[in-house]
Amino acid sequence: MNPNEQQIDRIVSDILRQVKSQSGDHSKRGESTGAKLGRAAVMKAAGKIEISEFPLRQIGPDEILVKVEACGVCGTDIHCYKSDPFNLAPVVLGHEGTGEVIEVGRDVKMDSVGKPVRVGDRIVTSILDTSDACMIAKYNPLKSNLCDDLKVYGLLPDEPDNHFNGYFGEYLIIRPNSSVFVVNEMSVDLRCLIEPAAVVCHALERAKNCGSTLNFRSRVVVQGCGPIGLLMIAVLRTYGINNIIAIDGNSNRLEMARTLGADDLLNYKDYAGIDDLAAKVQSLTKGLGAHFGFQVTGVPTAFSNLFKCIRRGGGICEVGHFVDGGECAINPHHDICRKEITLIGSWVYNSFEYPNAYHFLQRAEQIGLPVTSLITHKFPLDQIQEAFEVNLRQEGVKVMVEAR
Template sequence: MEINQINVEEIVKQILSEMKGGPVTSSQTPSTNMPKTSKVALLTGKQKIEVREYPIPEIGDDEMLVKVEGCGVCGTDVHEYKGDPFGLIPVVLGHEGSGQIIKMGKNIKRDSMGKVVNLGDKIVTCVIPCGHCDACLNTPSRTNLCENTGIYGLISDDETHLNGWFSEYLVVRKGSTFFTVNDMDLDSRLLIEPAAVVVHAVERAKTTGLLKFNSKVVVQGCGPIGLLLISVVRTLGVENIIAIDGDDARLSMAKEMGATDTINFMNHKGIDALVGAVKDATNGLGADFAFQCTGVPVAAANVWKFVKRGGGLCEVGFFVDNGDCTINPHYDICNKEITLVGSWVYSPQDYPITFDFIKRAKSIGLPLEKLITHRYTIDEMNEAMETNMKQLGIKVVFINDKF
């Protein structure tokens, strides 16, 4: 086998890295592999994504350049695509991504779990905490509440341009939290971020002390978040999970993810009939705990009525302002003495738990890979968004066909 000079240098660097127990802290990759420009899917107006090409900037000592493998399309992306509620346009969306480090600054040594980082590692990103707000200073385990948090894919376009995962390359900035995920396949890596949303919600629910092996749990809404939530609860050993949705195909998938009973709300006229169906599935009492995973105000009002006296509720589904809902404080809260927790995104501490969840789910036969139903290239991102808005599949993803 012929070994050229570049190969020899790379082999020596790798050996030295392993001997020292740390990464080779280089900001360069072999010149034959270094790109000059990157395509991005830039949201330039409401429901208008344009493919642009920008020069790749120089990488600083605390930054990385990542070649994007792919990224899931989130409901938050769709909200921004439809109406720009965050005021980010122009913006490169995409925060459910995975990619490979091809260039890194000399100060990059370990990921947010303390694992040694090397060129070629596959990574996912988490939040970029500001480090100086009240949440960062006083509750560092809850940086999801950071008042100035940054998330790739929700950063307005600037001189860097490569700020979201709907791109061929991503610049990972100083202060970012990120994790190496070399031991997972691509489909699993693309499910990590939404799974972390769910893991955070379940960790919040566990603080109530109401999730037990014999708990009867209702999950309302069987989109990607609801389906992943069903699978997380199932991996915890909960045997009685009731899924509620208006789509039979999604309810069928809920069964595959671990639901024991399903209720199609379209088959029940009025809230009383729907509550009756829930009680029929829970020995006439109602749920011990319920997770609300839709962004629909009427659903957020209905879910309170599914919970039995002394039960608990976690609101998962409102990440943008979808409007108010109406509840009765006496009947819905006080009379039943319900324990409520809210859930907001995730913190870096949720990611290690998420990795274990995905491995555990697969080990017990939950087919998480079936959640990914549609794949699009960077030139097809408008179509990807439209597919998501029409709810034609479950998890829509962008795949970088240049990887």
């Protein structure tokens, strides 16, 4: 066969179309990332973060490649930055993030609640499943958050072939057996609040199920108005609690607490001591003390003080101590036994609580709570160290790092 010039042109065009089609198909299925590079903020040691560029490895058939849009700075990130208490360095931090799906492994069909996952979707993720050897998860799957081998993106050690394990970078590789949720209908700011919202939703569920009183007439104290404390106030208001007392030493954060649902604002600096502060709480609760209290400061002394503000038969949920902040003194007779206090702890959340978290945020906006006002500062990735320092100085509330 001796093809003429027109036939040759047609054959070449057909081949080029096939190559282009196959290339596009591979990209969607995650079978080739080429020589793509991406930047990531690597915490080399406590107090030291460097922006480095790394090659992106090919994703596997059960993985997803995400182009990061933004990530909030969490108190846990700050603890890591200050002292690396978990010995993770070198590590790419960041777990309050979100991004756009740009490649999907060929075996990935849907997210954790059955929504299809496609290129272009906006997603959130945080937790990887625990190992099969975990006895806690084996005998009580609803308590898998208590597994010693719980893995969270942004708290995974750096790897030779993958430096994109946290949201403080331009990309994130979502591994098999991860919790993934498509949240296309939500703004970037709202998506970055889903992870901390899951923390307070979990705390609320713990409090509801412990036998203490939480209903429309309950009087509740929230001690600590950082990002988690403020979201705790918002979730209580959204749940229907109509009497919320916020306690903090920062007047600006107390005013924000008011916009998110607090009825009474108590600046502990205005009182001579805990007895004086507790007396004020009692005056706001018919002389009895609050039905329930959420301790969200992470300060041991604050935890011991909160008992003085709770009535007999009431309850306390400890939410704030995600790292060891030290010890404190309580009186077992006066603080616990005589009052028959119900004391519970709340640790992180389970992956299945993410839908509860983003539905809470959507509902909070619907009833007029300005939850995204928590985000007071935004920094590009190149200025991440300044973002951390601003957080350390407690200038504002929630600091966000944008992958730009």
